[in-house]
Amino acid sequence: MKKIMITGASGLLGRALFNTFSDHFEVIGTAFSRASEPLVPLNLTDFRALEDFLITHKPHYLIHAAAERRPEVCLENPELTQQLNVSLPAALANLCHQHQVELFFISSDYVFDGTSPPYAETAQPAPLNDYGISKYQAEQAVLAYPQHNVVRIPVLYGAVEKIDESALTITWQQLIQSNAPKMDNWAVRYPTHVDDIAKTLKAIITQLDKSERGGVFHISDTTPYTKFQLACALADAFGYDKSQITAMDSPVGQAARPQNCQLSDNRLAKKGILYQRDAIKGLIEAVRPFVKQPEV
Template identity: 45%
Template sequence: MDKVAITGATGLMGRSLMTILGASFNTQGIGFNRASGNIHKLDLNDEAAITAFLDEHQPDALIHAAAERRPDICEQAPEQALALNVKVTEFLAQQCKKRNIRLLFISTDYVFDGDNAPYDEFSKTNPLNFYGQSKQRAEQAVLATCGQHTIIRVPVLYGDVTHLAESAVTVIAEQVNPLKHSKHDNWAIRYPTHVEDIACTIRDLLKHPQHLGGIFHISNHQALSKYEMACIIADVLGYPKTLLEPQSKPEHTAQRPYNCALKDTRLSKLNIQHQRDFNKAIAQVLNSNR
């Protein structure tokens, strides 16, 4: 294993994959609107451009992280979400099988309905919203194309953001205010996971002597509602917590699951564990963004 190509390399997770995998492998990132420098600019909806890229770079592994991951946008523009999240993934799965490239497809905890947590790698999927359905379809296409391909499910992510609204976690720092009341969901339970922990886990999977296909779950173990995250973030920013209002009913266009806790049973058996304390890590992220 030497050459690793990464789609979504300009995104939140992709940037971390580029940095961490770049220390161990020969990486080639693919981006689109934000592609610059060494990142290959490519519209993944263009199949001829994908085959030309694979012909030229001949990676040993391809990490497919590009997606439309915003549930409300997926609901508003379903055709575009289907094209990127499902059709592109199907095509990449076929091309990778044909070319003997190991595919690692990044999926989501939103493939579950959230009513029967925790979920292990073999639990039945039942997505509640269109985004989750698109990722479920993509997962099924990947596994049907090649049993050796890998699916990696992750929960809500945070890390070094280009702007606070880039992640559903750091955006809370924009919503809290030192002078005004702000409302935060206290119903859904989430497991905010730092993208560096995902990248370190994927590096370890790629370095493992065995080819590990099938489904993997990567998740931080700390359970928090958005309101609880807001309390931690308010402390970091020095804002009064008395201005934070917990909401007991979710307010979203697309339906969200209650609790999609992902059990990482396969990673535990392999002794691959990268976890960090949310309170410390979010403070680092926010302080470096000030």
């Protein structure tokens, strides 16, 4: 049985990856602050411990899903961002090359500036914020090794453990905590379920020959939404008065963001690898456990 290592396996995407790969692979999931069985505690920034871990467990593949993903945090903590989002992936790429491990580095649609979507895998990145810059720098380090893979993904949602674990599920919290919530109606996003990302990655590894892998892959759903549109859909689903929601038609947030960085998954489309779903229905189901039911 092939062995796969997943970093950040306690996170939203990491959990989906762990569950999806467990039926056909021996999966080693690592985490740091939230490491509990069956996950293994590992400080990824201790590069010597990281190499020892690779030597001991000898995975065939490694999916690196651990990162700092919050643009404002990246803006405020440049040293932490450099360590987690750039130095660590660069070290992993080198270590995986030395120990013959195929690396899948999870990157972001935020490597693009959002001015000329959709973006093919060959499009030239031009990030706008510190988060996007860090991801692009890491991509360059990973792609220095032709056998490694960069996987760009958009904003994610799924079965969250906390309502604020996803930039989309937190929308419900923002609705109920404000009398007059304001929602971004400027940035166009392509919400993608973490289970579909995991299924796609599994298909890449199991269905594509090694000669067909390496380089950049895009994985994304294709239906556009603004956060305002998603907030209105949640309001309708759970009995919130959506007339109270204000649409913000200009950029929101301290860190600069692209308006529309749609990813075109040309490589996977040619291979017939496509997993998608209705984002509204999926988001409603992700939020439902956190909606207080009316007393009878």
